[in-house]
Amino acid sequence: MNYQDFTKNIVEADDIVIFSHVNPDGDTLGSMVALYQIIKNNYKKEPVMVVAGDIPDIYKFLPDISKAVTFDKISKDKVFSLAIAIDIAAKDRMGMGTAIFDRAKVKMNIDHHKTNNGFGDYSLIRPEACSAGEILFDMFEELGLSINKEIADSLYTSIVTDTGGFRFENTTAKTFQIASKLVEYGVHAGEIARYCFESKPKPMVLLQANALMNAEFLENEKIAYTCITIADMAQLHAKEDYTEGIVGALRQIKTTEVAAVLKEVTSQSTKVSLRSKHVDVSKIAAAFNGGGHAFAAGCTIQKPIQIAKDKLIEEIKKYL
Numbered sequence: 001m002n003y004q005d006f007t008k009n010i011v012e013a014d015d016i017v018i019f020s021h022v023n024p025d026g027d028t029l030g031s032m033v034a035l036y037q038i039i040k041n042n043y044k045k046e047p048v049m050v051v052a053g054d055i056p057d058i059y060k061f062l063p064d065i066s067k068a069v070t071f072d073k074i075s076k077d078k079v080f081s082l083a084i085a086i087d088i089a090a091k092d093r094m095g096m097g098t099a100i101f102d103r104a105k106v107k108m109n110i111d112h113h114k115t116n117n118g119f120g121d122y123s124l125i126r127p128e129a130c131s132a133g134e135i136l137f138d139m140f141e142e143l144g145l146s147i148n149k150e151i152a153d154s155l156y157t158s159i160v161t162d163t164g165g166f167r168f169e170n171t172t173a174k175t176f177q178i179a180s181k182l183v184e185y186g187v188h189a190g191e192i193a194r195y196c197f198e199s200k201p202k203p204m205v206l207l208q209a210n211a212l213m214n215a216e217f218l219e220n221e222k223i224a225y226t227c228i229t230i231a232d233m234a235q236l237h238a239k240e241d242y243t244e245g246i247v248g249a250l251r252q253i254k255t256t257e258v259a260a261v262l263k264e265v266t267s268q269s270t271k272v273s274l275r276s277k278h279v280d281v282s283k284i285a286a287a288f289n290g291g292g293h294a295f296a297a298g299c300t301i302q303k304p305i306q307i308a309k310d311k312l313i314e315e316i317k318k319y320l
């Protein structure tokens with residue numbers, strides 16, 4: 001898709017819906033609200049924003065995020081003129097919203113995951129972009145759309161969270177150039193960092209401490225992993241998104257090459273988050289029908305957590 005296709009489809013659409021991904025993060029939510037605002041301000045249309053599940057508390061500061069709805073608030077046979085998937089690596093990552101996306105007359109897919117297969121009628125996939133927010137910034141600027149402070153805050157949130165505060169390998173000169181422009185548009189970098197990185201609920205930090213204490217290390221400590229059970233979550237009254245960040249903490253250990261967090265979803269289903277320093281963990285995730293980026297990927301293994309763990313470790317060892 002070229003940028004003119006974006007404009008054309010927005011202009012021609014009677015109604016627009018924007019989808020963020022399951023287990024929403026700063027990039028998918030920041031990009032979604034930035035799109036919402038740019039369309040509202042520049043094209044005088046008000047898209048519907050759809051979230052797949054709860055919005056983590058730390059992202060509730062995002063402008064207009066309270067207007068986002070879950071898929072069940074949309075009538076069962078609703079057909080939108082235009083549906084936009086933002087930061088969505090694979091179509092099923094929209095969760096129950098996928099059916100609404102599929103029904104739309106025109107389907108647009110804007111993403112930076114290299115495993116994205118280009119689903120939809122129009123896709124804009126740029127794997128070298130640090131975040132979906134970076135792709136949007138380039139497009140908005142190129143199209144001469146006006147970027148106000150709210151839009152800048154939203155895009156900055158995308159970029160600062162997906163680069164781990166400008167620390168990950170995906171941080172490029174371009175990333176800093178865009179961040180710099182966003183600060184000129186009015187972003188207070190310290191304020192956004194406080195919201196994103198220093199506003200965690202107490203049980204979230206305690207869950208992390210507990211998970212790290214229970215971590216196991218294999219292959220000369222090159223593999224660092226921990227298992228989080230439903231009971232662990234219940235004990236700390238943890239919400240689903242509270243496991244965010246644990247896998248990153250395991251990667252912080254000097255010897256770690258591959259870090260993994262296994263989370264018990266049901267007695268037969270285990271969610272896996274993978275992080276690495278050099279190993280392409282998107283390949284490990286792909287072995288279990290997951291995907292993601294080279295150094296940050298995930299999958300769900302339809303096995304009890306202990307069996308899933310054994311299968312995952314076996315797969316990781318192939319890449320060390």
Ligand SMILES: [Mn+2]
Pocket residue numbers: 027028087112130131132162
């Ligand atoms: Mn992203």
